Structure formats: structure tokens, C-alpha cells
Amino acid sequence: MKLFDLSGRVAVVTGGNGGIGLGMARGLAAAGAAVMVAGRNPEKSAAAVRALRELGAKAESIEADVTREEDCRAMAAAAVERLGGLTILVNNAGTNVRKRPEEYSLAEWHRVLDTNLTSAFMATQAVYPAMKKAGFGKIINIGSMLSIFGGTAHAVYGASKGGIVQLTRSVATSWARDNIQVNAVLPGWIDTDLTRAARRDIEGLHDRVLARTPAGRWGDPADFAGIAVFLASAASDFITGAAIPVDGGFSVQV
Numbered sequence: 001m002k003l004f005d006l007s008g009r010v011a012v013v014t015g016g017n018g019g020i021g022l023g024m025a026r027g028l029a030a031a032g033a034a035v036m037v038a039g040r041n042p043e044k045s046a047a048a049v050r051a052l053r054e055l056g057a058k059a060e061s062i063e064a065d066v067t068r069e070e071d072c073r074a075m076a077a078a079a080v081e082r083l084g085g086l087t088i089l090v091n092n093a094g095t096n097v098r099k100r101p102e103e104y105s106l107a108e109w110h111r112v113l114d115t116n117l118t119s120a121f122m123a124t125q126a127v128y129p130a131m132k133k134a135g136f137g138k139i140i141n142i143g144s145m146l147s148i149f150g151g152t153a154h155a156v157y158g159a160s161k162g163g164i165v166q167l168t169r170s171v172a173t174s175w176a177r178d179n180i181q182v183n184a185v186l187p188g189w190i191d192t193d194l195t196r197a198a199r200r201d202i203e204g205l206h207d208r209v210l211a212r213t214p215a216g217r218w219g220d221p222a223d224f225a226g227i228a229v230f231l232a233s234a235a236s237d238f239i240t241g242a243a244i245p246v247d248g249g250f251s252v253q254v
């Protein structure tokens with residue numbers, strides 16, 4: 001179906017070497033996009049590139065720490081040089097430090113904000129020239145249920161993910177006339193390295209999530225392939241500034 005065809009499009013996916021990022025990268029690759037995986041861990045990135053190539057896609061990786069502005073610029077340049085362009089950016093890299101607000105150090109605040117929010121702003125700035133030149137672009141930012149709700153151990157993560165939604169809305173309005181659509185995806189509870197650690201540390205979390213999620217299951221990275229293709233394709237050309245939950249109904253049940 002042409003509406004969802006990504007042939008000829010090139011995506012940078014930060015943290016595309018694992019979890020939700022790889023789930024999205026797989027969707028983009030299967031729909032025909034070439035993918036540049038950006039992450040810190042070269043072994044994980046090499047394995048992700050192999051998996052994407054097995055889907056028949058062009059795929060490359062770059063070692064990048066998204067908290068560094070020069071790395072954000074380098075990943076945009078690498079997509080243009082090695083894959084021939086850059087029309088899709090997925091700002092997915094993220095981290096969390098679960099602590100009550102009174103226990104947080106300022107260094108931890110900066111680490112979480114830099115990784116989850118400042119990185120998205122720097123990458124967004126870095127991809128603008130290529131998208132402007134192409135005459136179109138798609139930016140997909142990863143928020144969270146903590147973009148909507150609060151939590152006792154989530155003041156800082158929630159600040160970063162709330163910020164992601166507001167960043168999305170303002171960049172969407174700024175660049176709408178450039179034909180660049182900017183949207184956010186808000187995952188519910190998804191089975192990844194990030195939440196495996198939380199499940200290990202927080203007693204009862206696994207069952208609480210099952211009970212609270214109308215779909216009755218944890219999400220899987222594969223659940224993000226479809227939304228990635230939709231928001232990266234012509235199918236979503238009149239959708240911008242939206243924040244779309246992908247949560248099995250978590251955010252709509254009292």
C-alpha cells in the first residue's frame with residue numbers, strides 16, 4: 001500500500017539498538033526505509049544492523065551519545081553521507097533513575113534531562129537542514145505515561161517526558177510550513193531492559209501492570225512497528241503535534 005511505503009526514506013533512530021527503538025526500526029525497515037541506528041553500545045548496534053539487514057533493508061550504525069551535541073550532528077551527517085539522505089528522526093534514547101524527589105542529586109537530574117529531553121532538542125536541530133532540503137520530514141519523539149501522570153519516584157523522568165510532549169507541539173507548529181510533521185508516542189508498560197530492571201526492583205509491579213492495563217498484557221517492542229510506520233509515512237501527513245498513547249488502554253481507564 002503506497003500510503004505506508006517508506007522506500008527511499010532514511011531514518012535515524014536513537015537507541016535503535018534495543019527495546020522500543022529496535023521495534024520501531026524493524027517496522028521502518030520492513031516498510032522500505034534505510035535505517036541509521038544510533039547508540040552507545042557498538043555490539044548491540046551491530047546486532048541490530050544485522051537484524052534490519054535480514055529484513056532486506058539498508059542499515060548502518062553510528063556510535064553516538066545523544067547527550068553530546070557533536071554526536072547528534074554526527075549521526076545526522078552519517079545518515080546523509082552513508083544512506084543518502086535523512087527524512088525521519090526517531091528520538092527514542094532514554095533512561096530513568098527512580099528515586100523520590102528529595103533523594104535526587106542535581107547530577108542525576110541533569111543526566112535524565114540530558115538523555116531524555118535535551119538530546120531530542122539537539123537531534124531535532126541537527127536534522128532540520130536535511131529535512132528542509134528534502135522538502136519534507138517526520139520526527140517521532142518518545143514520551144511516556146509519565147508525560148500524562150505523576151509518580152512518587154518519577155519527578156525527574158516525568159519532567160523530561162512532559163517536556164517531550166511540549167517540545168513536540170512547539171516544533172510541530174514551527175515547522176508545519178516546511179512540511180515536517182512532529183509527533184510524540186506515549187508508550188504504556190513495555191517489556192524491555194529498562195522495565196525488566198524496574199520489575200526486578202519493585203515488588204508486585206508485574207502484576208499491578210497486568211491488572212491496570214485493559215489489554216491484560218505488557219507491551220512488546222513489536223507493538224511499536226505500526227505506529228512508527230504510520231507516523232513516518234504519507235499516511236500521517238496532516239497529523240502534527242499529536243501525542244499518541246500506545247498503551248493497551250492504560251491511559252483511558254479510571
Ligand code: NDP
Binds near residue numbers: 015019020039093145
Ligand atoms: P532500553 O533501555 O531497552 O533502550 C534504551 C535505549 O536508549 C538503548 O538502546 C540505549 O542504547 C539508548 N540510550 C540510552 N542513553 C543513551 C545515550 N546517552 N546515547 C545514545 N543512546 C542512549 O529502554 P526502552 O526501549 O524501554 O526505552 C526506549 C524509550 O521508551 C525511552 O525513551 C523510554 O523512556 C521510553 N519508554 C519506555 C517505556 C517502557 O515501558 N519500556 C515506557 C515509556 C517510555 P545504548 O545501550 O547503546 O546506550
